[in-house]
Amino acid sequence: MVSDWKKIKARESPLFRRMRRVLIDYIGKHPLSYPLNIEELMKLFGFEYNGVIIGNYKRTQRFMISQRKQMNYEMTRFLKSGQYEEYLKKGLSEEEIFRKFVDTMLSYEVIPLYSDSDDDYKYKLLDLPSYFEMLNSRIRKISTEFEHKINIVRSTARIAPKETRKELGVILDAPDEVQRFLEGRNTESKKDKKKV
DSSP, X not given: OOSSHHHHHHHSOHHHHHXXXXXXXXXXXXXXXXXXXXHHHXXXXXXXXXXXXXXXXXXXXXXXXXXXXXXXXXXXXXXXHTHHHHHHHTTOOHHHHHHHHHHHHHHTTOOOEEEETTTTTEEEEOOHHHHHHHHHHHHHHHHHHHHHXXXXXXXXXXXXXXXXXXXXXXXXXXXXXXXXXXXXXXXXXXXXXXXX
16 A cells, blocks of 8 residues: 555645644644644744635645545555455455554544534544545435536537537436435336336
8 A cells, every 4th residue: 555655745835744743743743633623723834824715725735635635646556456355255345444554544644534514624534434425425426417407518509510419419318317326326227117
């Protein structure tokens, strides 16, 4: 796990390296028993907080996003590696496995935090339920964005040349299929029921 992380850290800006070190030190001293909101996080990094989305606020957000992206990448690698199945065979629960994963991330200085919308958007160490909620939230955003873009294509397709409209036909039918998939309904099972 985390074999590419040294290369990624080497390409990282000195500012992000400093931010990581400060946050790792903080977590070591206060295992996030006192979660931080964005203002407190910025002060920890030595930035001035003025409540406006500019400068250091954006840098802090980008840093947190970079950590989440790295964690998601490592999670994918972890699940493909077979280590997850080995832990299950040893009798570890899903929560215990996820905790081991988080501890490994921290040991490599990847900081798996999330912003808790139910608690004033404070940054907390990721646990399994929060990770699933984060993934579900992302899926909902992607679904909404996809639907919005398809609606734009549908409205402009009316003025497109006839050949282009034929080519767009497949795309224009896609949202219903995507929606059925996201809702967990299988199109094939509906067809099978009709046959019976």
